[in-house]
Amino acid sequence: MLDLTLVAATDAALPTEPARVRHLIDGGWRDSADGATFERTSPAHGVVVTRAAKGGAAETDAAIAAARDAFDDGRWSELSGKARATLLLKVADLIDRDRERIACIETLEAGKPIAQARAEIEGAADIWRYAAALARTLSGESHNSLGPDMLGLVLKEPIGVAAIICPWNFPFLIVSQKLPFALAAGCTAVVKPSEMTPSTTAILGELLMEAGLPAGVVNIVLGHGEPVGAMMTTDPRVDMVTFTGSTAVGKAIVAAAAPTLKKVSLELGGKNPQVLFPDADLDSAIDAIAFGVYFNAGECCNSGSRIIVHEDIAETVTERVVALSRKVAFGDPLDEATQVGAIVSPAHQQKIDGYVKGAVAAGATVRLGGAPLDVPGLGGQFYQPTVVADVTPDMAIAREEVFGPVLSVLRFRTMDEAVELANGAAYGLSAGVWSENVHTCLEFTRRVRAGTVWTNTWMDGFAELPFGGMKESGQGRELGRYGLEEFLEVKTVQMRIGRTRAPWVTGRG
Incomplete structure (x- = not known):
């Protein structure tokens, strides 16, 4: 079970x-x-x-x-x-x-x-x-x-x-x-x-x-x-x-x-990173990560589909994301309690699953999920909340848009490495940075190539603020x-x- x-x-x-x-x-x-x-x-x-x-x-x-x-x-x-x-x-x-x-x-x-x-x-x-x-x-x-x-x-x-x-x-x-x-x-x-x-x-x-x-x-x-x-x-x-x-x-x-x-x-499209520095407020960040990757079943151009975590906190963050992911309510979208509904089509479900299987074949580790999900009483298509660790920048799951409830976890040591990883995809729609140091946030914000940058939050939106991307x-x-x-x-x-x-x-x- x-x-x-x-x-x-x-x-x-x-x-x-x-x-x-x-x-x-x-x-x-x-x-x-x-x-x-x-x-x-x-x-x-x-x-x-x-x-x-x-x-x-x-x-x-x-x-x-x-x-x-x-x-x-x-x-x-x-x-x-x-x-x-x-x-x-x-x-x-x-x-x-x-x-x-x-x-x-x-x-x-x-x-x-x-x-x-x-x-x-x-x-x-x-x-x-x-x-x-x-x-x-x-x-x-x-x-x-x-x-x-x-x-x-x-x-x-x-x-x-x-x-x-x-x-x-x-x-x-x-x-x-x-x-x-x-x-x-x-x-x-x-x-x-x-x-x-x-x-x-x-x-x-x-x-x-x-x-x-x-x-x-x-x-x-x-x-x-x-x-x-x-x-x-x-x-x-x-x-x-x-x-x-x-x-x-x-x-x-x-x-x-x-x-x-x-x-x-x-x-x-987007392959939007959230970068977590060692001084990040993890309670807020973990919740935002779960929201970012599971909102709309991950079928969102702004999905926070990859996190780039400092090596000092990477294992703690991964464990906490997995634990919180188990509490996210997946199921019948007509129920008021449901937070994540169905995948839009069988073909798209297969595409999502293909990215996860490809990552495993390339050496990544599935820490949670990684397969279609059976919801009692429903005949539609659902996918499990999925966390994939040990991801490297060359993997397709780290560079391409999965468009599903799948999170990739990458690690970094320095600001330069974090920026390089964040900018490594062909996309530049949005990015996020988590740190209690305003100088860290501002440096990352100025160096990342993204149309929207969130600092210590994720996916807030306002009609007054423009939305769009750089690069592809x-x-x-x-x-x-x-x-x-x-x-x-x-x-x-x-x-x-x-x-x-x-x-x-x-x-x-």
């Missing part, structure tokens, strides 16, 4: 019929022209929970055309910041009203715990409110120092039609890190959620229509990367693409978008004022005052 904390299947009622989900195009809900659909099976419960229209070329073309027309005729882009903000605030209120409905379907489709899903929906509403504030404070620059006969202006204008492609791990939260900023800037959009989690984005479409968003401003096409995502990244009527997902797909999007030179913003973790930023800037073009205006320009051609007449 595994010495783990398991939450067996609850008596919560599962849907008797799959939810029907359709495309939103030019203000109307549509089935696919060819009648094609696809189904989503709950990864925790093994029952079909969604039947969605499967988009093709016809639906994608119609959505792009609607967004293009809506932008070009100014029905949204020419509204005042106040008008745009007012609508975004209405959407936030509607998200709060429907939080339970959204959280339940996200739990069924993504396999995440219901308590976590509720918190994410609440956080998404906050982001919509923050974006509304940005819509009213958007401004450019004036330059009154160019001489008595010149005035310079820098205008910030919406970039145009934005293609927004979202992943399955945080489907409602991540679309809310993109879409409200696009709308605050005055852009129109075509949105494609993951085919594994289509429903909550469709619900967001319902709320946008209820709030009074003009037809065509936001269009939602359900389906797969081919052809939907591919058309969104290559169509010349689209002005920019913002994508969250794997680094491999991000690279493909950059290549596909190159012929039209459209802007591309990418939030990609992406380009561009979400959230904060920088998140709005992604959807803006800069236009310079040079105004001559009076007839003061000296003639270039002399001797006229």
